Amino acid sequence: MTLVRSQKIMQSARGKPCTLRLVGICNFNPETTVAAHIGVRRGMGIKAGDNMVVYACSDCHAEIDRRGREAYAADKLRAMEETQESMIEQGLLAFS
Secondary structure, X not given: OOOOOOHHHHHOOOOOOOOOOOOOOOOOOHHHOEEEEOOOOOOOOOOOOOOXXXXXXXXXXXXXXXXXXXXXXXXXXXXXXXXXXXHHXXXXXXXX
């Protein structure tokens, strides 16, 4: 299986609001937002494809890295939907 790798997708998070917005953790600072991988099928040290990212502020990103793959599943799903909608609007994802 080929993993999607896209510098444009990874850079698209810059300046965007955090879509993860973990309660009590999010800093709501778009200057710290990055594209954070959230795939659960990969092993330690092997990231999911770049199509499996959410826009996460530095605090939310640190929290999901600290807590493990299964933590915050509902938040990650909601954030992925919002992130992919944003990427479609930016022309970074397309479906035929």
